[in-house]
Amino acid sequence: MFVYADNAATTKIRPAALQKYVEISEQFFGNPSSLHTAGQRAKEELERCRAKVASLLGCNTREIYFTSGGSESDNQAIESAAIAGAKKGKKRIVSTAIEHHAVLHTLNKLQKEGFEIVLLPVGENGIVSVADAEKAINSNTCLVSVMLANNEIGSIQPVAEIGKLCRERGVLLHTDAVQAVGHMPVDVKELSCDYLALSAHKFGGPRGVGALYVKTGAPLFNLIEGGAQERGKRAGTENLPAIAAMAEALGEACENLPSYMRRVSALRDKLIENLSKIPHCALNGDREKRLCGNVSFCFEGIEGESLLLLLDDKGICASSGSACTSGSLDPSHVLLAIGRVHDVAHGSLRLSLSEDTTEEEIDYLSEEIPKVVEYLRSISPVWRDLQEGRRSYIL
């Protein structure tokens, strides 16, 4: 059996989006900046896509900027708010310890440039406290950046409440909604955000395309200089086939959202229940306030990487949710932030489901994962120490 359970890393493109990509490539091949008919037809299609994305997020068409994806959108939002803040002498940015690296590394860079960066802690459930956010905002604060849903542990953050606070205090709010869009209801007005980042390949669109919502009046500066595309805010010939495929994928995802969420969360709950029976394990993230497709566990006494390799042999594509892949042995900053100690954080497993996930696949995962965990424990010196009392269990 082959089970793709790494949809938080990327999704398979939806057939309708792929078809759209081909259709637009063939029929709207002109450059939207060209004055001739082919160009103008492409320009009209581009604006239709913008209107569609805007209506699905509950904003005005002019508030949507197309980008190369989530990372670029996060970078541009944060840099823009920082530049505007610095001009007013406001150089404090409040964010959380569990953000994606697209946010955290941008904040690191700003810190080196003299910004004061405050990373709020999260509770054991992986959720930031609104009261902590309130306390952290002061008169020097130019931006608050809180992700809507975490990519590793699926926890959903109280962005709407934090948004209200930010509005009252006159502070800009950015939300990295890359994991949320297409997987839960997202409305920029309900969130009271000034910036929202999304990425097509996380909801069945193609790679390398995304969007940034920028509320009218919020500062926006270029990351990429050149032509006057995207109202002068993002140079480069628009990737119209990808943008159209993204709009198509988002339309389909939003249309099927209630039934998708009902079906996939039932599969998620069944998988969580089954895997919870493994001794000395813990679910990561909140049991209720979590993405409908996210299952994340830590298993004591094993290495996440070995687990992934053995699961791959069984046809299961999963993720450790940790940053070890780049050769660094640091465990995931998200798992550390929810209080998992290093050893436990190394034994993590993330399974992220999609609308294509079946009951049979959940049964297969529920059968194979406990076997692999048991096998790895049987050859683990750490596990032997735990079993023989030379070390005490944490989970």
Ligand SMILES: *Cc1c(COP(=O)(O)O)cnc(C)c1O
């Ligand atoms: C995937 C992801 C990103 C980066 O998006 P890209 O389109 O791959 O650049 C940013 N934030 C979160 C939460 C993500 O899951």
